[in-house]
Amino acid sequence: YQTIKRLLISPLRNIPGPKLYALTKWRLALDEWQGKRTRTIHQLHQLYGPVIRIGPNEVHFNSLTAMRLIYGPGAAFELTEFYRLFEAYGKQNLFSFASSRQHADRRRLLAHAYSKTSVLKNPFGEVVEGKVRQYLRYVDGQDSKGIELFTSLHYFALDTVSHVLYGARFGSTSAMAGDDSDRALLGDIFDPSRRKLIWFRLHLELLTEWMYTQTGILEKLIRPFLPMKKPVTYSGVRQHALQSWKDFSLAASTMEDTTEDGAIISVMFRYHISQKDGYLQDLEIASECADHLLGGVDTTANTLMFLLWALSLPVNRKYQMKLIEEVTKLPGEVFHDGVPPVALADKMVYVNAVIKEALRIYTPNPATQPRSSPLNSTIDDYVIPARTVVGMSAYSLHRNEQVFEEPLKFDPDRWLSPKPTVVEMNKWFWAFSSGARTCTGKNLVMTEMTTLVAAIYREYSTSIVPGFEDSTPVVTSRFELFHDETMSCMEKVGMMPKP
Numbered sequence: 001y002q003t004i005k006r007l008l009i010s011p012l013r014n015i016p017g018p019k020l021y022a023l024t025k026w027r028l029a030l031d032e033w034q035g036k037r038t039r040t041i042h043q044l045h046q047l048y049g050p051v052i053r054i055g056p057n058e059v060h061f062n063s064l065t066a067m068r069l070i071y072g073p074g075a076a077f078e079l080t081e082f083y084r085l086f087e088a089y090g091k092q093n094l095f096s097f098a099s100s101r102q103h104a105d106r107r108r109l110l111a112h113a114y115s116k117t118s119v120l121k122n123p124f125g126e127v128v129e130g131k132v133r134q135y136l137r138y139v140d141g142q143d144s145k146g147i148e149l150f151t152s153l154h155y156f157a158l159d160t161v162s163h164v165l166y167g168a169r170f171g172s173t174s175a176m177a178g179d180d181s182d183r184a185l186l187g188d189i190f191d192p193s194r195r196k197l198i199w200f201r202l203h204l205e206l207l208t209e210w211m212y213t214q215t216g217i218l219e220k221l222i223r224p225f226l227p228m229k230k231p232v233t234y235s236g237v238r239q240h241a242l243q244s245w246k247d248f249s250l251a252a253s254t255m256e257d258t259t260e261d262g263a264i265i266s267v268m269f270r271y272h273i274s275q276k277d278g279y280l281q282d283l284e285i286a287s288e289c290a291d292h293l294l295g296g297v298d299t300t301a302n303t304l305m306f307l308l309w310a311l312s313l314p315v316n317r318k319y320q321m322k323l324i325e326e327v328t329k330l331p332g333e334v335f336h337d338g339v340p341p342v343a344l345a346d347k348m349v350y351v352n353a354v355i356k357e358a359l360r361i362y363t364p365n366p367a368t369q370p371r372s373s374p375l376n377s378t379i380d381d382y383v384i385p386a387r388t389v390v391g392m393s394a395y396s397l398h399r400n401e402q403v404f405e406e407p408l409k410f411d412p413d414r415w416l417s418p419k420p421t422v423v424e425m426n427k428w429f430w431a432f433s434s435g436a437r438t439c440t441g442k443n444l445v446m447t448e449m450t451t452l453v454a455a456i457y458r459e460y461s462t463s464i465v466p467g468f469e470d471s472t473p474v475v476t477s478r479f480e481l482f483h484d485e486t487m488s489c490m491e492k493v494g495m496m497p498k499p
């Protein structure tokens with residue numbers, strides 16, 4: 001009966017797509033287990049077009065009309081249960097609020113702190129410049145054989161975002177300076193088995209809950225079968241967020257000025273003590289901070305790693321030369337210890353083109369952003385019943401051949417095309433999502449990346465460690481594995497001082 005219902009009676013029956021995917025959610029779950037959900041969906045779009053049915057109750061889109069209707073202003077679509085994965089200590093945060101009202105209130109509270117104006121001014125401007133300066137010193141301190149980018153860029157991203165979140169005194173990390181306990185926080189992010197745990201939580205929620213709550217002999221018996229060893233993913237980051245909040249709030253209660261380095265936590269503290277309606281509780285603040293940290297570390301580090309790697313490939317040498325030309329032409333007096341002021345972030349046209357191209361092709365959040373609506377709707381001529389899961393992915397949008405010529409080619413010059421072409425490409429560029437749920441940290445991260453890339457290429461040129469020219473790095477994003485799909489896998493990008 002279920003087969004007949006899903007294939008012949010369901011209102012989604014006319015939507016193109018393979019029958020097996022329409023029949024059972026486990027077909028797509030298998031792709032997810034194998035770490036290739038997003039790539040599979042992209043192949044299905046190539047085969048079946050911009051609207052595909054990828055599950056008994058799930059439809060995937062790849063069009064601007066769908067983007068506007070699902071994610072645009074006033075859209076009735078809400079986050080699905082999937083986002084509950086981002087809750088910490090059972091408390092919701094910007095990532096996980098399903099309710100648009102709660103989300104809008106929290107967003108309003110933090111909007112100014114993350115605005116472009118705030119990010120380009122001190123104290124944030126100084127923080128970013130300081131961390132870039134420290135990264136250059138870190139690189140200088142490595143031996144002449146080159147440095148390992150993946151880890152060092154995670155140190156950079158962690159130290160920067162933690163300082164922005166917590167200020168200098170109560171939770172900012174010193175991973176670049178070699179602090180082992182701060183570096184250990186990255187263990188949460190690096191652990192590849194977190195991918196499996198997410199899969200288990202999504203598809204076998206009750207079983208997973210049961211497996212992780214057993215004690216005594218049962219716990220011992222189950223231990224070898226756990227998708228991720230205890231303590232499970234992000235425990236360290238969440239513990240750190242809670243401790244930082246406790247330290248901050250204790251000290252802040254005796255401080256005259258709580259604008260501690262302009263930190264995000266101080267914005268929440270001031271709201272907390274003002275005790276307005278729905279005032280933020282301790283765990284809500286820690287939950288918010290932990291998630292910004294998790295949202296801001298591997299996204300930033302992975303983008304920068306792919307960017308440096310792509311520029312280092314012999315085939316992309318010409319782009320690296322153009323970038324070096326732009327940054328070496330900048331007047332020397334604006335640089336302090338090799339670092340440009342953040343105020344230049346927007347003005348370096350080629351640096352921005354390179355970053356945008358890295359975010360296009362190696363976008364660190366490439367997967368579907370699932371939504372559902374309590375109302376029926378019509379999208380791209382198909383009736384979508386209430387509570388159907390719908391979604392789009394940056395991965396597919398960024399590979400539309402009609403918009404991005406040779407989409408798999410890393411080509412920063414495409415962003416210098418005539419204006420109408422760039423306008424069209426910008427409409428499809430979705431690395432930071434769009435609408436009410438667009439990335440909160442995008443101004444911060446764009447400033448970090450432009451400043452770091454300009455500083456690096458002012459001082460260095462980069463090349464791949466010999467022997468690794470034909471292989472690509474591989475990263476984990478949520479429950480998937482991503483790499484440059486034109487190459488075989490793995491890795492090492494060396495960074496050598498300019499001769």
Ligand code: HEM
Pocket residue numbers: 094095096107161291292293295296297299300303363364365368369370430431432433436437438439440441442444445
């Ligand atoms: C290259 C770096 C980054 C990229 C590509 C990126 C991308 C994204 C995307 C695509 C979303 C929407 C996800 C979804 O709805 O499923 C998002 C949301 C978010 N990001 Fe980022 N992000 C980056 C860096 C950061 C940083 C540095 C921070 C924090 C300081 C941050 C904080 C957030 C927050 C809080 C949200 C939730 C926003 C909301 O729903 O209101 N992100 N980001």
